[in-house]
Amino acid sequence: KQEVTQIPAALSVPEGENLVLNCSFTDSAIYNLQWFRQDPGKGLTSLLLIQSSQREQTSGRLNASLDKSSGRSTLYIAASQPGDSATYLCAVWGISYQAGTALIFGKGTTLSVSS
Amino acid sequence: EADIYQTPRYLVIGTGKKITLECSQTMGHDKMYWYQQDPGMELHLIHYSYGVNSTEKGDLSSESTVSRIRTEHFPLTLESARPSHTSQYLCASSEFRGTEAFFGQGTRLTVV
Numbered sequence: 001k002q003e004v005t006q007i008p009a010a011l012s013v014p015e016g017e018n019l020v021l022n023c024s025f026t027d028s029a030i031y032n033l034q035w036f037r038q039d040p041g042k043g044l045t046s047l048l049l050i051q052s053s054q055r056e057q058t059s060g061r062l063n064a065s066l067d068k069s070s071g072r073s074t075l076y077i078a079a080s081q082p083g084d085s086a087t088y089l090c091a092v093w094g095i096s097y098q099a100g101t102a103l104i105f106g107k108g109t110t111l112s113v114s115s
Numbered sequence: 116e117a118d119i120y121q122t123p124r125y126l127v128i129g130t131g132k133k134i135t136l137e138c139s140q141t142m143g144h145d146k147m148y149w150y151q152q153d154p155g156m157e158l159h160l161i162h163y164s165y166g167v168n169s170t171e172k173g174d175l176s177s178e179s180t181v182s183r184i185r186t187e188h189f190p191l192t193l194e195s196a197r198p199s200h201t202s203q204y205l206c207a208s209s210e211f212r213g214t215e216a217f218f219g220q221g222t223r224l225t226v227v
Contacts, residue, residue, distance in 0.1 A: 031212075031213030044207075095213070101160060105159075108157070
């Protein structure tokens with residue numbers, strides 16, 4: 001069954017730093033990979049969706065890459081700001097029903113950006 | 116911004132009460148999902164629906180039930196709430212299986 005792992009679990013950086021969040025998954029047969037942001041006590045906001053045929057997607061200061069064969073994705077955040085402080089979740093949608101019937105999530109990386 | 120809404124946002128209720136968590140979307144999506152999230156833990160799928168009158172249990176066992184009488188509405192019901200049901204419940208929808216998913220703001224349930 002699909003498993004998603006996110007490293008690191010927590011990250012603290014000063015404002016202005018560029019940073020990378022990592023996501024790995026065990027079953028490479030996926031439809032897509034989606035990155036979300038979750039603020040404390042809130043729902044999930046979709047940040048980027050990478051289709052299985054794509055290598056990367058960009059939105060503003062965010063860039064997500066996908067290496068399906070190695071089961072890895074990275075989320076790059078440029079010039080971090082205090083408003084970026086949140087938990088970032090990676091999720092994959094497996095092609096096989098045995099891998100899961102919907103999005104499978106990692107536990108997330110909690111990011112804290114200090115001013 | 117995604118057009119998917121959950122009510123209530125917060126609920127504190129006594130043991131044994133029946134509760135219904137509401138979820139509605141205005142995007143016309145056939146696929147809808149309920150996830151449960153405990154603090155510091157990953158989201159787990161508890162129910163999903165691929166269309167009207169279609170509901171299935173998810174990967175995580177749950178004592179809740181769901182219904183899908185209208186495309187836009189996917190309520191979750193607990194017949195008799197217990198403290199072990201205390202958690203955050205998140206509703207989501209997607210146009211097709213494997214396409215971008217959109218989430219509501221969640222309902223934080225506390226059973227005392």
